[in-house]
Amino acid sequence: MIQLFNVCKAYQRDQNALSDITLRIEKGEFVYLTGASGAGKSTLLKLLYCAERPTRGQILVNGRNITRFGPARIPYLRRDLGIIFQDFKLLIRRTVFENVAFPLEVQGRKRFEISKKVYQTLKNVGLEHRLHYYPLQLSGGEQQRVAVARALVVDPLILLADEPTGNLDPEVTLDIMELFKNANARGTTIIMATHDRNLIQQFPRRIVSLTAGSLAVDDLPLPRLSAEVTGQP
Amino acid sequence: MVLRTGYFLKRALRNMRQSPVLSLASVATVAVALALLAFFAIAVLNVQQLTASWGETLAIVAYLDDVPDDKAINDWVKDIESYPEVAKVTFVNRQAAVERFRKRLGDDADLIEGLGPEVLPASLEISLADDWRNEAAIATVVERLRTDHRFTDLQYGQGWLEKLEAFLLLLRVSGSALGGFLVFAALVIVANTIKLTLYVRQDELEAMAMVGGTSLFIKLPYLVEGALQGLFGGVIALGLSFLIFEVVLQKSLGSLLLITGIDTISFLPPIWQGMLVVGGSLIGLLGSLFALRKFVRFGSP
Numbered sequence: 001m002i003q004l005f006n007v008c009k010a011y012q013r014d015q016n017a018l019s020d021i022t023l024r025i026e027k028g029e030f031v032y033l034t035g036a037s038g039a040g041k042s043t044l045l046k047l048l049y050c051a052e053r054p055t056r057g058q059i060l061v062n063g064r065n066i067t068r069f070g071p072a073r074i075p076y077l078r079r080d081l082g083i084i085f086q087d088f089k090l091l092i093r094r095t096v097f098e099n100v101a102f103p104l105e106v107q108g109r110k111r112f113e114i115s116k117k118v119y120q121t122l123k124n125v126g127l128e129h130r131l132h133y134y135p136l137q138l139s140g141g142e143q144q145r146v147a148v149a150r151a152l153v154v155d156p157l158i159l160l161a162d163e164p165t166g167n168l169d170p171e172v173t174l175d176i177m178e179l180f181k182n183a184n185a186r187g188t189t190i191i192m193a194t195h196d197r198n199l200i201q202q203f204p205r206r207i208v209s210l211t212a213g214s215l216a217v218d219d220l221p222l223p224r225l226s227a228e229v230t231g232q233p
Numbered sequence: 234m235v236l237r238t239g240y241f242l243k244r245a246l247r248n249m250r251q252s253p254v255l256s257l258a259s260v261a262t263v264a265v266a267l268a269l270l271a272f273f274a275i276a277v278l279n280v281q282q283l284t285a286s287w288g289e290t291l292a293i294v295a296y297l298d299d300v301p302d303d304k305a306i307n308d309w310v311k312d313i314e315s316y317p318e319v320a321k322v323t324f325v326n327r328q329a330a331v332e333r334f335r336k337r338l339g340d341d342a343d344l345i346e347g348l349g350p351e352v353l354p355a356s357l358e359i360s361l362a363d364d365w366r367n368e369a370a371i372a373t374v375v376e377r378l379r380t381d382h383r384f385t386d387l388q389y390g391q392g393w394l395e396k397l398e399a400f401l402l403l404l405r406v407s408g409s410a411l412g413g414f415l416v417f418a419a420l421v422i423v424a425n426t427i428k429l430t431l432y433v434r435q436d437e438l439e440a441m442a443m444v445g446g447t448s449l450f451i452k453l454p455y456l457v458e459g460a461l462q463g464l465f466g467g468v469i470a471l472g473l474s475f476l477i478f479e480v481v482l483q484k485s486l487g488s489l490l491l492i493t494g495i496d497t498i499s500f501l502p503p504i505w506q507g508m509l510v511v512g513g514s515l516i517g518l519l520g521s522l523f524a525l526r527k528f529v530r531f532g533s534p
Contacts, residue, residue, distance in 0.1 A: 049443070071448065079445035091437050093251055103444035108237065150444070 001027040001158065001189050002048065007057030009043050009213075017043045018213045021057070025191065027157075030184045032200055033193040035210035041193035044210070045160050048191070049081055050074045062157060079107055082151030082188070086163035088143045090135040090150075096122065097131045100149045107154065121153040122146075125179055141172030148179050152188075159183060161192040165199065177203050245457035252430050256462060259426040259520075263466025263513050264473065266419030270412050271474035271501060271509055275482075277408045278505075279498045284401055291366050293359040295378060296386040300326065300355045309357065312381070318365035318374050323358045327351060354386075368398060416516065423520030427459055431524060456521045463517020467510035474509075475500060 002025040009018040018040045025031055033041045046052040047059060050066055059066050066077055090099050097118055104114045122128045125145040135143050144164060151159055159180070165173040177199065184190050194200070200207065209217035249256040300306075310322045325333070327350040334353060335342045345352070359378075361370060371389050378384045431438065441451045478500050501509070 075442070075445045075447045075450075077445075078443060081445075083443050089436065089440055089443070091440055093437075102440065105240070106441060106444050106446040106450060154444075 001025055001029070001062060002191075003058075003060040004047075005058045005060075007047065007054045007059060009040075009047060009052060010055045016055075016213050018047075018054075018210075021215050023208060023215065023218070025189060027189055028184070028187050030180070030190045030205040031192070032205055032207045033191055033210070034195055034200070034207055035216070036195065038212075039210040040213040041210060042162050043213075045083075045162050045191065045193055048158075048160055049078055049083055075106075079103075079154065080157045082154065082156035082159040084144075084147050084151050084159070084161040084164045086166040088135070088147045090143055090146055092135050095132050095134055096127060096138070096146050099135065099146055100153050103150060103154050117153055118149075121149045124152070124182070125149045126175075139172075141168055141175065144168060144172070144176055145179070148176060152179075152183055156188060158189045158191065161190065163193055163195075165194065165196060170198075173199060174202075241453045241457050244454040245461055248430070248434070248454060248458050249461070252433060255426055255430045255433070256458075259423050259459075259462040259517070260466045260469065262422040262426065263419050263463050263516055264469035266415045266422075267467055267470030267509055267513055267516075268473040268477075270415045271470055272477060273408060273411060273415075274501060274505060275474065275478060275498075277404055278501065280404060281401070282499065284397060291361060291371070291389075293361075293371060293374060293378070293387060293389040295357040295359065295384040296354045296388070297356060297384075298354065298386070306357075313357070313359060313378070316374060316377065318361055318370045319359055320362040321360045323360075324355070325358055326355045327353055330354070330356065368395065416512070419516050420520050420523070423459065423463065423517055424523040427455065427521050427524040430458075431455065452521075452525050455525055456518060459517040459519075459521025459524075460514045461517065463513040463515065463520070464510065465513075466517065467513020470513065471506055471509050 002023070004021050004023040007018060007021040008016055010016045021044065033044060035041050043052060047054055048061065048066075050069060054067055057067070061077065062080065064077070069077060091102070094102070100118045100121060101114050104117060109117070119128060119131075122131065125148055127142060127145055127149065130138060130142065130146075135146065138146065144167075148164070151161075161180070164180075165176055168176065173196070180190055180192065181203070207217060207219040208215065301309075306324050310324060313319055313322045330353040331345070331348075331350045335345060338344060359374065361374070365371075365374075375387055375389060378387060438451060478498075482498055
């Protein structure tokens, strides 16, 4: 699903944010991207949704070399992705319904289809009763659930989450992780940047750890994950 | 895309509702700039009409020291009227010239009391056809009159004509320059106002880019918004200039204008009114386009 070959990213000359990253993530995997602040987690995610371009190396997403994508092709790549941020990035002047409907509007879906899909997705994250609320009328946990709903409403092939639970208390974090687990169980590949050790221990999955821009650890998926992905006991 | 016109229009109107102050600033800028332009156009238009009416009175006067008999005068009149540049030739005898002068003096007519008709010369007044009221045509006719009829005393407002043509040219050039400047100023201000609204809605632009909005999808509502603001500005400018025309020019300054010889002043013709409104939309559209040119990128949030 995702392959990185000797990827480097330097924001400034002789200062690599990422150095020689080679990585392969299979379809349906759930991968934690860990490392200290400044280790390059967010940069790696940005490279995957083409907000940044690698200085060197190649990146393949779903068989397409995205390093060769021109600006006109990037929007269509992003339609296959769901992106979640630590600070939610919701549109505060739009209701919960409108925020979640937004990616479907962008894709030019029919209005009745949008209504149906948005309601169903909000129901899945337990927010169907908050349809007409504005983001600032919601708690932090609810706002992040709206962000998750916005990412999942398009049935993305890949979910990229950059510290999605960083601003949330432990109880809400568990709710969000349940949503991710469900999405993963439905076949969505998930890459989640986090440095929350407790979370990783509670929901153990493959860990890709970065140190100063280099790949430090790449633990193989635990048996439990394999069982979930394959559906075998 | 055609089917989604309603969607983009709705979003543009919604954006305007959400940032009323900035939207009003854009509309007001276009309105003021175009109202100034319209007002200047009204001035140019009326001055042109006035000078055109002055042009209608352009005539060559050939003064006759010795008045020949009626037959000779009729022959001259017929001959000169056969010139392609000439519309009409009128013979004014000494008596008629004195009467005309007396009328022009009005209350001071007693100044020439007791003077005989011999004080003023008889003349031939030669009016030019519509297409030939210009300096070059007058020079041609004057030359022919000198050669064919040996008229020596010819008057045709030489210096005045040159000044009139120079004045008209100056008016057109300064009108175009001022108009261009006003349109450019409006364009820059609208572009900057829309840029401000884009800064305010940066989160929305980023979110649109993150969920896969194409460049056109992201830009279109703002382009529609700019065009709508320009359209509203154009309509307001038209209303404003009409109001000023009616209240200030027609009612308050009407009597003053009569003294200067302007009996009727006219508003912009319908085609110009249409151009003002369409021009407003274009200014708004171009302003948005300039603002968006470097704004919408697929960068990181």
